[in-house]
Amino acid sequence: MAVRFELHKNEKGQFHFSLKAADGGTLLSSEHYESKASAENGMASVKKNSVLPERFEKQVASDGRAYFTLKAANHQVVGTSPMFGTADKRDAMLAMVHAEAEHAAVHDHT
Template sequence: MGKFATKIGKDGQHYFNLLATNSQVILTSEGYTTTAAMHNGIESVKKNAPDDKHFERADSKNGKFYFNLKASNGQVIGKSQMYESVASRDNGIESVKKNAPEAPTVAE
């Protein structure tokens, strides 16, 4: 089972990463000003991750591939790492769908 790992950045903002069972980062949050807002972001990921329509698939200028997970209002709630291939990106999306809904939250 994956997990949400939370931390406070050097900028004082609150962040989370969704980690796969092998501890690889599969989704990274934006910065949040409060712990409560960060936990709301985690709940939004859990709610939206199972539905494929919330994933925006994209190509970067350097030829790599990534995805964003968006809430129902269109706001980005998580971004992926860069992938070398479309297939790898799509595997990352499937991993988020599988891991996010039941993932516990732990502090790094």
């Protein structure tokens, strides 16, 4: 299954990206960046850090839904997953990001 980055610009001129699964589902989303170059650096950071299992943090929200974050070497979050109904689903999506994000193509919609 091939994953891809989707780069977008919002109405305020900010840039953000999502890592999408082949079925279009979101695996990971970024913060909003003031510049396109910063968003591109964020995608590069996801590619670099996703190959390192220790950079992922498994989380559980207060309502019991599971999600994960991906952090850079400086411990800054570079991406956050959506909420999943179960820890098993979260873990499967995390494994997909870990296995495929490094080689994900970028689809620039800016």
